[in-house]
Amino acid sequence: MLQDIPELIRQQANFIAEQQLPSGAIPWFRNGIVTPWEHVECAIALDISYRLNEAARAYMWLRNIQNPDGSWWFSYLDGQPQDLTKDTNHSSYLAAGLWHHYLATGDMDFLSQMWPTLERCLDFVLHLQQPTGEIYWACNANGIAWQGALITASSCTWQSIKCGVEIAKILGRDRPDWDIASIKLASAINEHPELFGNTRRDEYDYAMDWYYPVLTGVSKRKEAKKRIFSRWSDFVIDNWGCKCVVESPWWVTVAETCELSLALIRIGEHNRAKLLLDWIFKLRDCDGGFWTGIKLPEEQIWPEEKPTWASAAVIMAAAAQLKYY
Numbered sequence: 001m002l003q004d005i006p007e008l009i010r011q012q013a014n015f016i017a018e019q020q021l022p023s024g025a026i027p028w029f030r031n032g033i034v035t036p037w038e039h040v041e042c043a044i045a046l047d048i049s050y051r052l053n054e055a056a057r058a059y060m061w062l063r064n065i066q067n068p069d070g071s072w073w074f075s076y077l078d079g080q081p082q083d084l085t086k087d088t089n090h091s092s093y094l095a096a097g098l099w100h101h102y103l104a105t106g107d108m109d110f111l112s113q114m115w116p117t118l119e120r121c122l123d124f125v126l127h128l129q130q131p132t133g134e135i136y137w138a139c140n141a142n143g144i145a146w147q148g149a150l151i152t153a154s155s156c157t158w159q160s161i162k163c164g165v166e167i168a169k170i171l172g173r174d175r176p177d178w179d180i181a182s183i184k185l186a187s188a189i190n191e192h193p194e195l196f197g198n199t200r201r202d203e204y205d206y207a208m209d210w211y212y213p214v215l216t217g218v219s220k221r222k223e224a225k226k227r228i229f230s231r232w233s234d235f236v237i238d239n240w241g242c243k244c245v246v247e248s249p250w251w252v253t254v255a256e257t258c259e260l261s262l263a264l265i266r267i268g269e270h271n272r273a274k275l276l277l278d279w280i281f282k283l284r285d286c287d288g289g290f291w292t293g294i295k296l297p298e299e300q301i302w303p304e305e306k307p308t309w310a311s312a313a314v315i316m317a318a319a320a321q322l323k324y325y
Contacts, residue, residue, distance in 0.1 A: 005318045005319075006322070008318050009048070009049050009315050009318050010049065011288045012049070012288075012311040012314050012315050013045065013046060013051050013311075013315060015289055015306075015308070015311050016042050016045060016046060016051075016308045016311050016312060017046065017051055019308050020054055020057070020058070023061050023079060024057035024059075024060050024061030024064075025039065025058070025061045025076070025079070026038075026039050026042040026043070026058055026308055027308070028305070028307045028308060028309065029306065029307055033075045033076065033077050033082060034075065034076045034077070035074060035075045035076075035090065036072040036073075036074075036090040036091065036093065036094075037087070037089060037090040037093050037156075038308070038312075039058060039061075039062070040062075040094060040097040041093075041309050041312045042058065042309060042311075042312045043055045043058035043059060043101070044096070044097050044100045044101075044312065044316070045313075045315040046058065047100050047101050047104040048100075048104070048315055048316065048319045049315055050104070052101075052104060052105055055097075055104075056101065058097075059094070059098060059101065059110075059114060062094055062117065063114060063117045065079075066117055066120065066121065067086070069086075069124050069143070070091065070119075070121045070122075070124030070125075071086040071091045071121065071124045072086070072090060072091055072121075073085070074086070074087050074090060074138075084140065084141040085138050085139075085140060085141075086124075086138055086139050086140070086141075086143075087137065087138045087153070088125045088128055088135055088137055088138060088153065088157055089137065089150075089154075089156050089157050089160075091121045091124055091125055092121060092122060092125045092156075092157045092160035092161065092164075093160050094114075094117065094118060094160075095121070095160040095161065095163040096156075096159055096160045096163045098111060098114055098118060098163070099163035099164075099166055099167055102167070102170065108170070108171075111167060111170065112171060115167075115173070118164060118167060119173075119175075122160075122161065122178060125157060125160075125161075126161075126177070126178070126181050129181055129184070129185070130149075130195075132188060132192065132195055133184035133185050133186075133187055133188030133189075133192070133195070134149035134154060134185070134188045134192075134196065135149055135153075135154055135157055135185060136149055137150045137153050148197050149188075149195055149196050150209075151189065151193070151212065151213065152206065152209050152212040154188070154189055154196060155189060155212040155213045155215070155216045155218050155219075156212060156216055157185065158182055158185045158186055158216060159216040159217060159218070161178055161181055161182040161185065162182050162217075164178050165178050165179050185218075189213060189218050189219075190213075190218065190219065205245055205246050205247065206244065206245055206246075207235045207242050207244055207246075207256045207260070208256065208259070210227070210228075210231050210234075211228060211242075211259065211260050211263045212259075212263075213227065214227055214263040214266060214267060215259055215262055215263040224266070224267050228264070228267060228269075234246050235260075236260075236276075237250060237296060239279060240279055240282070240294070240296060241256070241257030241260075241276055241279045242256040242257040242259075242260045242276070243256070244256055244293065249295050249296070249298070250295065250297070251293050251294070251295055251296075251302070252293055252294050253293035253310075254280050254283050254290045254291065254292065254293060254310045254313060255292075255309060255310050255313040257276050257277075257280050258276075258277070258280065258313035258316060259317075260276060261273040261274075261276040261317040261321075262317055262320055264276070273321070274321055276317075277317050277318065277321060280314070282294075283301075285306060289306035289310075289311065290306060290310045290314055291304070291306055292305050292306070292307055292310055
């Protein structure tokens with residue numbers, strides 16, 4: 001298996017690059033929507049795969065379509081906004097992508113070129129941070145916030161802010177407020193779970209709400225292991241992978257399984273992480289692409305889509321395996 005990982009990464013990177021539009025945008029699939037978070041996820045995977053030019057084009061697309069307030073719309077189709085929600089997690093994820101791009105390329109000039117875009121997006125996100133540390137998950141087109149914070153989005157946003165802090169240091173920029181904001185957000189996530197009502201969700205019904213604090217590093221050491229193993233049997237189906245939600249019918253998904261594999265590596269559970277990666281090959285199609293997921297026990301592929309961001313998650317999990325074995 002391990003000797004096949006470089007070829008797996010190459011094939012998935014080719015699949016993502018083939019879907020990239022001339023503008024630099026990376027849709028979910030051909031003729032599909034583009035969402036900023038999944039777009040950045042694909043760009044990170046391209047950098048991991050040494051498709052550096054394609055990744056740079058992806059970041060430039062975000063620079064070119066950024067809203068004046070630093071945000072992006074939730075989704076685009078054919079270059080036009082579709083869902084006029086401004087999601088803070090979507091908007092902050094550029095920071096994580098740019099940090100990965102710098103680590104892959106060492107390109108200070110590109111980082112400097114993207115700095116104004118990055119600064120605007122993180123300032124947009126942090127204007128929705130509350131005195132108690134949590135960050136509201138979104139606002140509408142008129143700038144009116146939905147007053148609720150989500151644990152998955154907040155964990156990912158924390159990681160993005162930390163990446164922004166590192167970029168500021170590299171460029172010699174003075175943004176101590178970002179560091180303070182990340183400390184407040186981490187404290188809220190770890191010490192005040194009551195602040196995260198998970199709007200329109202029941203607490204921890206979604207796998208991402210379970211493992212994202214560990215995946216992003218906001219939950220550490222013993223608490224991270226305790227979090228993962230306290231609900232392992234709720235979300236993991238042997239020989240298949242990680243369910244998206246607790247409730248039946250069971251729906252095992254490629255992206256969640258790969259992300260959980262990465263979370264396991266973070267806490268030193270390398271063998272379990274490798275096992276999860278092995279299981280997802282049941283969801284690989286004959287053309288090499290990965291389906292979104294499968295319904296169990298019917299073993300029904302659903303939906304019948306092979307999104308770029310699923311391939312991105314596979315690249316990340318596979319590359320992590322190469323690093324640790």
